[in-house]
Amino acid sequence: MSDRLAPIRLDLAIDRIGEIIVVHCSGRLVAGTSDRFNEVRELIPGPKRIVLDFANLTHLDSTGIGALVRLYVSAKSAGCVLEVVNMGKSVRQLLGITHVLSMLESIGEHNIRMG
Numbered sequence: 001m002s003d004r005l006a007p008i009r010l011d012l013a014i015d016r017i018g019e020i021i022v023v024h025c026s027g028r029l030v031a032g033t034s035d036r037f038n039e040v041r042e043l044i045p046g047p048k049r050i051v052l053d054f055a056n057l058t059h060l061d062s063t064g065i066g067a068l069v070r071l072y073v074s075a076k077s078a079g080c081v082l083e084v085v086n087m088g089k090s091v092r093q094l095l096g097i098t099h100v101l102s103m104l105e106s107i108g109e110h111n112i113r114m115g
Contacts, residue, residue, distance in 0.1 A: 010036045014043075021047045026056035029064030037067045045078035055086035060094055069100060 010033035013024040023040055027033065040050065052068075068084075075082040084104050087095065095101035 008032050010034075012036055012039060014040070016047075019047055020049045020051060022051045022053055024053045024056065028059040029057055029067065030059055030061040031063040034063045034067035037071050041071055041074050044074050044080055047080060049081045049083065050075060052082070052084045053086050054084055054088065054091055057088065057091055060091050065094070065098055065100055072103060 008030060009027045010029055011026040013026070015022045015024070021040075021043055029037075040052075043050070072082050082104065084095075092101065095104070
């Protein structure tokens, strides 16, 4: 099946590790799927830290970036830290080009261990 015919889908698996929420994102954060981040936004202002795991995120477009920025603003306004980990090369490049990467905190840079 070609990528064009594959269903556009974003799956979120939400885990709580103490006071940290880890959101495992799989699929495509693009137009038509970005509303799924509303599930994460509804968790705010509960946790002090939300970690988005992009290990299985295959695509990101401008709508997805907008959803990520809205989530970041909501978290920041509530005193919550939003972090993104395990970005693939293309996602990292896109976030870097748009300067969104610089506003997000990276767990790796702070030597924080999960689990």
